[in-house]
Amino acid sequence: MPITIALAGNPNSGKTTLFNALTGSNQFVGNWPGVTVEKKEGRLKGNRDVIVADLPGIYSLSPYSLEEVIARNYLIDEHPDVILNIIDGTNLERNLFLTTQLTELGIPVVLAINMMDVVKKNGDKINTSQLAKELGCQVIEISALKGTGIMEAAKAAVDTAGNVKTIPRHGFSGTVEHTLAHIEEAALHDLSEERRRWYSIKLFERDEKIIAKLKLGQEQVQHIEDSIKSCETEFDNDSESIVTSERYAYIESIIKGCVKIKNKGSLSASDKIDRIVTNRWLAFPIFALVMFIVYFVSVTTVGTFVTDWANDGVFGEGWHLTGGSAYEEAAGNFEIERLKVEVYLTAAREAGLNAEAVAETLESEEPDEAVVDAFIADASAAPVAAQLDVTDEEGNLEETLSVSATDFKTALTAEEPDPADFGVWVPGVPVIVGRFLEAINCAEWLQGLILDGIIAGVGAVLGFVPQMLILFIFLAFLESCGYMARIAFIMDRIFRRFGLSGKSFIPILIGTGCGVPGIMASRTIESERDRRMTVITTTFIPCGAKLPIIALISGALFNGAWWVAPSSYFVGMAAIVCSGIILKKTKLFAGDVSPFVMELPAYHMPTAGNILRSMWERGWSFIKKAGTIILLATILVWFTSGFGWADGSFGMVDMSDSILARLGSLIAPLFAPLGWGNWRAAVAAVTGLVAKENVVGTFGILYGFAEVSEDGIEVWSELSAAFTGLAAFSFLVFNLLCAPCFAAIGAIKREMNNAGWFFIAIAYQCVIAYVVSLCIYQLGLFFSAGNFGIGTVAGFLSLAGFLFLLLRPELKGQPLKTGGAFGINA
């Protein structure tokens, strides 16, 4: 008979870490029936007969939030064999509040006090045996993070299961107990002994759901109500408050005897940091600065350096492991010789000599020696002399060289240096693969598929891996140190003004990594309306997959301008805040603001190991994605862009006649007002629906990433030729704001649980993306070049409409009803 252990505890108590430690990879994740809260179950490591059910993190078993209702329904209906209650040792009092309720359920309880490592470090002492005696259950010390005590806790739970009954030790005050006895007598004689306690207390608290569940008759309800009322009169307080107060009073009494806190009241390190970071005046600038640095460093500075290596080197011609600078020098010298030749020829023309014949023959494969010698003879006789101004990178004059006929002759013999002759030269992937395919005589079309399709597409995406890794390091640090929770605290006021609470910010922060867990994190928001709004706006913030797009546009189309990458983050934020305002003013979302009662966990310094592991895991997942779904997409794009109908038959055609070009041209006009009405851009944006990285992959194929331009410098030269600056930015913003990838769209669908809402969400995102891009392009054109046309009118109208929706007076919300603030439909 399998035993079920229910894992219960406060949010932030380390429950998830414990669950993972107990079950390893033997987890099964689904949904609690009928709702969108995640349900996790798994088998205990080393004991396949034991199932561990992870209940949602809750502070109490009240009927007011979705998570609490789910947890208590599970506990009373499914009746697990034992409850493993995880408690944060640095926060005992509040954690024990839940414990007092769990012990009333009639199910055996085992306590696991977590974070014992922190407790010990603080110098606090917990007398666990005394605690166990007071509470009537076993108490095990654990540290889920460090991995200590976990198996003992599991063993204690298994041993306790079904055997020992936890008798609730704590009693309420006399009058309350009296009333509870009354209630038991009046309504609960049908229940088994151990269940009566919890039910009587719930009835005392007038718990509507329990009243409904027990199907009590009018008379019974009235009788109970009278008892409760008399108790309330005596205490001059409502029943719920009486119960809650007495619980805490009881907890206080236990704590006095079992716990010694060392440094009560002194400022912890966290507090000191918070003094600066959440300071009235500094908090925002610090936040803006932090996010700016994150994006600037990842994409523009360090990022660009490594990406150039990845794009031009690994996926381009090749790169120098050593000897790079020597090659640079030699290449520079060769360039000077070449320029000498040019300059001399020009001087010769100016002097009246006929330079055409020699110029022509020099261009050919085998220059005619006779013609060259004749020219040199004439030039020396004249005499023709030239001057070469050598400039450095910024165009400043370095030196001036004189070029005589002899110099000219010498210059002609200069040979272009072969990079392979200098140090260790690693040829690029396309070069290696290309040579291999040639060597084994692979058919043209297959070579095309591999080089111009797969390597071009996937290579383009993988080229950005270095930048992504740097971004992941930053994000991992910010998340694990606890800074993110502070942001919610700071942002709450703004968010409240605009209709959301600071809690809505957490999904957005998670969304900077991946939108899917961000959308799912909206479940912690109690208000149904606010939850929906958060789901709609979470994906505006750039996720990891959008980073290649940002990096590509900022690098190739804006030459690494410092403002492009951070601007994408701030555009996302602005979109979220503005959407919050606009939506809150519509009938659908208007209403009172949801309450914000949030706990701030302490800061802690993440270990380098943790950060690196996080970076590596995310990075590897990105690479895997590139090698699977993106690879498939590139094959499809290559095929549809290389084949089509020409002259009535099907076969390989010029790109502009391909199937993809034709299809793309159908939808391209839609994007013309946005500045990028060409089929390639339109197609790229559409492939982005499958995975955002595909935008880069598709561009890689359609703009010939694998072919380097003549002077070998710019890899994305064709792309930068196809977009003006304004069009590029408009394209960027569109892709950032429009509907996310299929995975995220699926998450939105699941969370909304309603076709209408799902449609509204996607439609809203696409419309916002279109309108904002339109304004950027059209108004940008108008203000910069003075172009005025129907597009500009559309732009101004959109802007006006946008501002109206943003600034109009708020609709009167509905008054705050009991339970309404938490919007429970369960």
Place this chain on the structure above:
Amino acid sequence: MFVFLAENIGTILVGMAVFGIVSAIIAKMIRDKRNGKSIICGSDCSSCRSNRC
């Protein structure tokens, strides 16, 4: 026939390799779909590092 094989052996081998990779990818995607994981990134979010705050 053997002449055909011999001449095009390169193409055939490479072609089979590509086909094999593509099939493996599609097979994995189908397996992921059955197991309730996302076909796009092959994970079920519970074990994903991005799922933290």
Place this chain on the structure above:
Amino acid sequence: MQTLKTIRPGNTVRVTDIGGVGPVKRRIMEMGITKGAEVTVRKVAPLGDPVEITIRGYELSLRKADAERIIVDNRSTAE
């Protein structure tokens, strides 16, 4: 009678009562803010709202509107 809303950061006070009824009051109490509990106001967020308080050994952030429901003993206890 002072409410928690008016208490300046750095001060520690004792809760004497909690106004209102219903889920929000319940939630506030469940988080540990009960009659007789000691509350220290840590700081106020940049835009004036929410406030961060220390209650029963942990940090909690509360809306000012909610803090207004919490009636406190205005004799500040030394920290």
